[in-house]
Amino acid sequence: MSFTFERGKLAAVPSGSVIPERDLDKTPILETRHLGIDFGGLHAVQDFNLTIGRTEIAGLIGPNGAGKTTVFNLLTKVYQPTRGTILLDGMDTAGKTTEQINRMGIARTFQNIRLFNNLSVEDNVKIGLHNQKSYSMLAGILRLPSYWKQEKAAHERALALLSIFEMQDMADVRAGSLPYGAQRRLEIVRALATSPSVLLLDEPAAGMNPSETAELMETIVTIRDIFQIAIVLIEHDMSLVMNICEGICVLNFGQVIAKGSPEEIQANPAVIEAYLGRKKEE
Amino acid sequence: MEFLSYLISGISLGSVYAIIALGYTMVYGIAKMLNFAHGDVIMVGGYMSFCAMSYLHLPGWVSVLVGMVVCTLLGIIIEALAYKPLRSAPSLAVLITAIGVSYLLQNSALLIWGANPMSYPPVISGTLHLFDGQLSISYVSIITVTACVLIMLGLTAFTSKTKMGKAMRACSEDKGAAQLMGINVNRTISLTFAIGSALAAIAGVLLCSSYPTLMPTTGSMPGIKAFTAAVFGGIGSIPGAFLGGLLLGIIESLAKAYISTQLSNSIVFAVLIVVLLVRPAGLLGKYVPEKV
Amino acid sequence: MKMKKKIAWSDYMTYIGVTIAFVIVSFLKKGGALNRSQLGLLVPICAYITMAISLNLTVGILGELSLGHAGFMSIGAFSGIIAAMSLVNVIPYDGVRMAIAMVVGAVMAGIFGFFIGIPVLRLRGDYLAIVTLAFGEIIKEILTCLIVGVDAEGLHILINIDGSKTASDLNLLEGGKAIIKGAQGAVGTKTIASFTAGYILIMISLIIILNLIRSRSGRAIMAIRDNRIAAESVGIEITKYKMMAFVTSAAIAGAAGALYGLNYSSLAAAKFDFNTSILVLVFVVLGGLGNIWGSIVAATVLYILPEALRSFADYRMLMYAIVLIVVMLATNSSKAKDLLDKLKPAGKEEEQ
Numbered sequence: 063m064s065f066t067f068e069r070g071k072l073a074a075v076p077s078g079s080v081i082p083e084r085d086l087d088k089t090p091i092l093e094t095r096h097l098g099i100d101f102g103g104l105h106a107v108q109d110f111n112l113t114i115g116r117t118e119i120a121g122l123i124g125p126n127g128a129g130k131t132t133v134f135n136l137l138t139k140v141y142q143p144t145r146g147t148i149l150l151d152g153m154d155t156a157g158k159t160t161e162q163i164n165r166m167g168i169a170r171t172f173q174n175i176r177l178f179n180n181l182s183v184e185d186n187v188k189i190g191l192h193n194q195k196s197y198s199m200l201a202g203i204l205r206l207p208s209y210w211k212q213e214k215a216a217h218e219r220a221l222a223l224l225s226i227f228e229m230q231d232m233a234d235v236r237a238g239s240l241p242y243g244a245q246r247r248l249e250i251v252r253a254l255a256t257s258p259s260v261l262l263l264d265e266p267a268a269g270m271n272p273s274e275t276a277e278l279m280e281t282i283v284t285i286r287d288i289f290q291i292a293i294v295l296i297e298h299d300m301s302l303v304m305n306i307c308e309g310i311c312v313l314n315f316g317q318v319i320a321k322g323s324p325e326e327i328q329a330n331p332a333v334i335e336a337y338l339g340r341k342k343e344e
Numbered sequence: 345m346e347f348l349s350y351l352i353s354g355i356s357l358g359s360v361y362a363i364i365a366l367g368y369t370m371v372y373g374i375a376k377m378l379n380f381a382h383g384d385v386i387m388v389g390g391y392m393s394f395c396a397m398s399y400l401h402l403p404g405w406v407s408v409l410v411g412m413v414v415c416t417l418l419g420i421i422i423e424a425l426a427y428k429p430l431r432s433a434p435s436l437a438v439l440i441t442a443i444g445v446s447y448l449l450q451n452s453a454l455l456i457w458g459a460n461p462m463s464y465p466p467v468i469s470g471t472l473h474l475f476d477g478q479l480s481i482s483y484v485s486i487i488t489v490t491a492c493v494l495i496m497l498g499l500t501a502f503t504s505k506t507k508m509g510k511a512m513r514a515c516s517e518d519k520g521a522a523q524l525m526g527i528n529v530n531r532t533i534s535l536t537f538a539i540g541s542a543l544a545a546i547a548g549v550l551l552c553s554s555y556p557t558l559m560p561t562t563g564s565m566p567g568i569k570a571f572t573a574a575v576f577g578g579i580g581s582i583p584g585a586f587l588g589g590l591l592l593g594i595i596e597s598l599a600k601a602y603i604s605t606q607l608s609n610s611i612v613f614a615v616l617i618v619v620l621l622v623r624p625a626g627l628l629g630k631y632v633p634e635k636v
Numbered sequence: 637m638k639m640k641k642k643i644a645w646s647d648y649m650t651y652i653g654v655t656i657a658f659v660i661v662s663f664l665k666k667g668g669a670l671n672r673s674q675l676g677l678l679v680p681i682c683a684y685i686t687m688a689i690s691l692n693l694t695v696g697i698l699g700e701l702s703l704g705h706a707g708f709m710s711i712g713a714f715s716g717i718i719a720a721m722s723l724v725n726v727i728p729y730d731g732v733r734m735a736i737a738m739v740v741g742a743v744m745a746g747i748f749g750f751f752i753g754i755p756v757l758r759l760r761g762d763y764l765a766i767v768t769l770a771f772g773e774i775i776k777e778i779l780t781c782l783i784v785g786v787d788a789e790g791l792h793i794l795i796n797i798d799g800s801k802t803a804s805d806l807n808l809l810e811g812g813k814a815i816i817k818g819a820q821g822a823v824g825t826k827t828i829a830s831f832t833a834g835y836i837l838i839m840i841s842l843i844i845i846l847n848l849i850r851s852r853s854g855r856a857i858m859a860i861r862d863n864r865i866a867a868e869s870v871g872i873e874i875t876k877y878k879m880m881a882f883v884t885s886a887a888i889a890g891a892a893g894a895l896y897g898l899n900y901s902s903l904a905a906a907k908f909d910f911n912t913s914i915l916v917l918v919f920v921v922l923g924g925l926g927n928i929w930g931s932i933v934a935a936t937v938l939y940i941l942p943e944a945l946r947s948f949a950d951y952r953m954l955m956y957a958i959v960l961i962v963v964m965l966a967t968n969s970s971k972a973k974d975l976l977d978k979l980k981p982a983g984k985e986e987e988q
Contacts, residue, residue: 131636140868159868160865160868160869161868161869161871161872161873161874162871164868164869164870164871165871169869169870170869172636172865172866176863176865176866176869177862177863177866178858178859178862178863178867179862179863180858180861180862180926181855181858181859185855185858188852188855189856189859189867189870189872190870192852192855192856192859192871192872193871195852197851197852198853199848199851199853199880201851202847202848202850202851202852202853202854203843203844203847203848203851204847205847209851212852213851213852216852252866253869253870255870256870256871372762378762378765380914426961426965429965429968429969429970429971429972430964430968430969431970433968433969433970434968436701436921436925437921437964437968439701439921440917440918440921440922440960440964441960441961441964441965441968443914443917443918444957444958444960444961444964445957445961447953447954447957447960448954448957448958448961450953451953451954451957452954454950454953455950455951455954564910568769568910571766572766572770575762575763575766579762603797604797604798604799605798605799606777606780606781606796606797606798606799607777607778607781607797609773609774609777610773610777610778613770613771613773613774614770614774616766616767616770617755617770617771620755620759620763620766620767621755621758621759624758624759624760624763625763626763634864634865636865
């Protein structure tokens with residue numbers, strides 16, 4: 063996909079903007095068919111079918127242990143699926159490794175934050191830019207012109223990406239010493255740096271207070287609007303999910319129990335039962 | 345018949361490795377550290393029993409006990425002084441400290457007993473002759489193998505049946521959780537070092553009885569070999585250490601006899617590499633993938 | 637960009653520091669202020685500094701514990717000796733032969749590093765460490781069996797597996813010369829290593845490693861160290877970059893080995909055993925993981941220390957052991973840290 067993004071342009075976008083419904087690109091970018099994985103005898107995820115539109119924000123919700131993160135791990139090939147197929151932009155991802163999947167266009171964040179703790183914030187983002195730069199090891203050691211040119215570009219690009227969360231000033235801070243919320247944001251920036259077409263966010267609002275969550279919510283929408291990418295998020299914060307997701311998928315015990323718009327999900331009896339338990343029979 | 349005698353000497357050597365590896369694997373399991381000083385505790389055990397026999401003229405079995413008592417104390421002291429303050433330090437810092445302890449023990453021995461190898465008096469002498477003298481097995485070998493099997497069975501029973509043994513397993517799974525369950529983690533770790541060091545003393549006596557040259561570096565190579573054996577069998581696993589030790593001894597003995605004396609260690613290590621490539625956690629170890 | 641400048645500055649300080657030390661020592665050497673035994677230490681110190689820098693790449697930058705680094709050093713030493721000795725009659729300039737020997741040593745060690753890396757880098761943590769230890773021992777034993785000679789027909793190489801062969805089995809022509817004689821090791825080597833060669837080697841190693849760290853490849857290597865799964869998730873080829881670090885590290889160790897080997901007229905493979913690997917590891921850990929300048933200082937101080945403790949005679953290695961333990965306890969134990977914090981003036985928390 064073409065990728066144009068400048069700092070000026072970002073500032074011009076009003077925060078919280080939502081692409082009008084008719085402009086939403088619903089042609090699928092990510093599609094799973096009968097996806098499933100077993101751990102020993104346990105069907106951790108089974109018969110998982112999902113289609114994500116090119117610029118859709120989708121939510122993946124469900125009680126703890128429902129298999130949400132496992133779905134992310136399947137999509138990024140941290141686990142190889144036992145059954146089913148994953149199509150990314152119409153291409154089968156069978157047999158690909160995590161690293162190849164990222165280069166095909168899926169980037170992710172992690173539930174338990176996984177930053178490069180001993181490196182600076184800027185270096186974390188630059189590592190995300192790894193595959194967009196091409197100078198060789200030798201060019202790096204000998205500091206050939208290609209090194210200087212690409213490093214300069216990487217530096218500027220990293221700062222531009224950090225500006226999404228207004229983190230430019232933290233560029234030189236050691237990532238491991240950032241406060242929790244900033245670490246989650248940095249993970250998103252790092253994932254974005256890989257220039258994905260699908261961004262998977264695993265509990266982006268975990269540990270944030272309501273005002274931080276509200277801010278994050280706006281930023282997620284902004285990211286979608288600017289980068290024109292699909293975003294799938296796992297989240298327990300229902301206000302976030304209901305407010306920004308165009309489509310929601312509910313998992314319980316590794317199975318999809320409901321799919322639909324936020325309104326449909328909120329009214330779905332199976333979902334209510336999964337979250338609140340069955341009403342006592344009278 | 346020739347093959348059989350090489351095999352038996354391999355089993356005997358392997359049993360010594362296995363006894364050391366049992367101590368190694370227990371210490372590793374609980375302290376998660378490569379205790380490079382373990383091999384030198386073997387050497388101390390050897391010297392102690394040597395002194396008890398040669399200078400104090402004590403009977404063999406008493407000198408074994410002397411060696412065990414001294415090494416047990418030594419193990420507890422080393423743990424308390426050198427390793428306990430580093431419980432939360434990076435593992436490499438502990439590794440280097442262990443190397444420091446190893447140098448300390450070797451050089452102390454060098455100062456006390458000198459660099460010249462001493463010839464170790466046999467604790468048990470005599471040989472069993474079978475098949476009209478075609479096959480001879482020394483009593484030391486028989487005792488070594490018996491001791492090894494008994495120790496392995498004893499440790500297995502200890503860790504699965506007794507309260508202290510269960511505490512030990514709990515600590516090696518998760519120290520924090522064990523502490524919350526009211527287990528005294530520090531005492532459990534000390535006990536593990538004590539057991540490991542006592543086993544090292546026994547191994548020292550048996551090793552020196554089979555290969556009667558004793559010098560300050562006597563323990564180094566067997567220590568490394570036993571560590572290899574523990575990894576071979578799956579580090580942290582008691583039956584694994586037993587199996588790994590035996591296999592290592594047999595491979596070494598047969599390689600020496602049939603392939604090359606010069607390259608026997610290389611062959612042992614090459615087998616280790618192949619095993620780890622096929623089973624990354626050793627023969628009986630559990631491979632635990634990282635959770636994402 | 638404060639931290640950026642600080643990083644660039646610390647790199648330059650490392651180059652400058654090494655150069656100043658070189659200049660001072662050279663003057664002392666010229667002025668005759670160094671005695672024989674001190675002069676004899678210069679080249680080995682350079683070799684061990686280079687070893688420490690290169691091992692820091694594996695242990696500090698890549699984050700994998702290697703216990704067999706001396707193996708690469710010995711490959712470099714022996715291939716460097718063979719190269720230098722077979723060119724004695726072809727290239728009369730010692731400096732050129734020294735340079736060729738270091739390149740040959742680096743290339744050979746790099747090639748071995750690659751093939752050893754294939755199995756080693758598939759393993760993790762302590763399992764990886766024990767396998768590097770195993771390879772170190774295997775290399776040592778195989779080199780102990782090596783018999784090499786050179787004559788008008790070229791190189792003759794024998795592997796003495798059963799211990800029955802000697803240098804005379806090479807059947808060298810008249811005027812031929814045995815370079816390596818099995819367990820005896822290299823004998824009759826023309827010593828061409830010099831302090832200047834050592835200085836140049838250190839500088840080249842520094843340039844390679846410091847520039848690598850500040851480049852795309854180096855960042856990828858450190859990303860793998862900090863979080864392998866995250867590194868994979870941003871599209872970094874784990875195996876490629878692990879291998880890059882491992883092979884580079886091995887190659888530099890090989891060059892250091894060549895320097896070391898050509899400093900002695902005779903050298904046995906047994907010199908490069910487990911203890912030598914550990915010695916270098918101690919330099920790296922005490923100097924600080926990932927801290928290149930620290931490795932240089934630690935290697936220098938700890939290499940000189942046993943010599944400086946000579947007045948303690950028999951007690952010197954004991955002292956060394958005690959120093960090692962005390963330093964580790966003082967820098968790493970939680971109690972010592974608390975004590976240091978109390979001694980520090982309040983409010984002046986140090987960065988990092």
